[in-house]
Amino acid sequence: MQKLIRTLGFAMLAFSLASCRLVYVPDVQQGNLLDKKVVDQLQPGMSKHQVLVLMGTPSVATPFDQNRWDYVSTQQHRGGPIKVRTYTLTFNNDTLVRTEGDFFAQDAQQMVKDSKKYHASYPVDETEGDKSKSKDDSSSKDGGFGSGTSTDDKGGN
Template identity: 75%
Template sequence: MHKLIRTLGSAMLALSVVGCGLVYVPDVQQGNFLDKKDVDQLKPGMTKHQVLVLLGSPSVHTPFNDNRWDYVSTRQHRGGPITIRTFTLTFNNDTLVRTEGDFFAQDAEKMLKATEKYHATYPVDETQGDKSGGSSDDSGSTPPGDSGTP
């Protein structure tokens, strides 16, 4: 009976912790993460090998269509909705013909709101607390008992 009460107590404690939101939910990112500077280097006429060296292997490469490579990325922030981004490359005879997709598409207003929380809403004196200059003792002399050498 004592064991049953302890088990029920532990279960109730676990449920209360989960209910309070104290359990950490990590960000989950999967798939290919491409740099915009690398994608900007893609040019029509590049070979598959050149693209492979630049971007890495695609996450989806179907054996039924050898002329299409798909780079897919998913991201879930703290258990929220999943964001899926795709970038498709089309080849013709081992030569890059077309790129399409929304891999770097971002809502500008959403990004702006996300960065607002890092801006101070009060006047900030950026020189306050700066110890590199502007002190009252600018004579350049060393304190007594200090020879000036480390």
């Protein structure tokens, strides 16, 4: 009986904390995060390939209308209302004709600044992978087999 009362008490406590918004709710950003500098570089007459290299893959490219690309982005701040922004590119014969819509110009810049807060404060070399090589560990340089040995089987069947 005491287990049941204790379980119900913990459940009521959890529900009351959730309803008071004491539980952390993160910011959610989905879709394409467009930069103002990139959008300013778009010019009528650019090819689809040039736009693809500049802006990246669109969120929505319908197979029924290959001349329209939509860059869709949604943002929700701490469980609040969802903001939906779209930026539409229209092509004619694989050349950019028109751009229309809005994007998160101010919000995107702020998000980039906020994300830099959480980067590591120590130097990270992302080309090395997960494990870095130490200078005095000679066995890690040649895979632990020693110099002159090979793991390839050069003999035939």
